[in-house]
Amino acid sequence: MTRKTWLQIVAFPLAALVLGFATDTLFPDGFTPDEQPDAESEFARITWKETEPRVQAGEWLLVDAREEEHYAARHIPGAVSLPVNAYPEMLEFFADEHGTTTTVVVYCGTEDCDMSTELAMRLRDEAGFGDIRILDGGFLAWQREH
């Protein structure tokens, strides 16, 4: 293959990567209606200050949406692990164990991570949880304070 062909081959993924991340930077809320903005706004954000007493009292359930290795390395005390890509059977088990009327607060790594929203959508749509909130700032915000 000629050098020109190689350049053509590389041009497509390179341009797609640049455009993909540039779009995300310029339009952080997305620009396809009825998808990302709605999904984000459906879940209330809540601070750790508001969450901590309710979790400690056992009233609310704190859920870590990150991968199990990250949870095992360090997690917010009282949190249970439920990775965002958990099998549907795991979600069912989770719902049976905790009850779908429980208030769930989900967090992932940082303020901008998508895993908490994604898991919140799965908990609502696949497991039937009714009250789901997202921890503002995620694990990083909690880590900064501790």
Added chain:
Amino acid sequence: MKSATIIALRLVLGGLFLAAGLSKVGAPLQTLANIYAYQIVIPDWAANTVAHALPWMEILLGLAMIAGLWLPVTTGWIATMLLGFTALTAQAWWRELPIDCGCVDLSTLHPALAALSTPGGAALRNIVLLAFCAALLLLDRKKSSLAK
């Protein structure tokens, strides 16, 4: 006749890729959800990168295919992506995952085409599109060699 067939194949492949890309662009969260729905082992950073780049890759390839730009390379990329999509959808079908393919919903054209948005249907559809790619490469090569 060959030129007309080449143009028709280019329009079908390019149009489908362009439509697929446009339906995903600007919604990386939804694309990410579709990737995770396939339940494959993939690191988060890789899933995130794919979710951002995939729509634009499909749009660029769709436009290039319609315009007939860098045809062998464009067709090669489309075929490579179709192979990947086929593997993904086929494993979802094999594992009986209750998901749609996360691809263009052809039921908007006709309700009878809804089956082509299930994992098994999408795998079959991709195989047909792969055959289109092979035909396009073959016809284009013959046309180029005749022109020389």
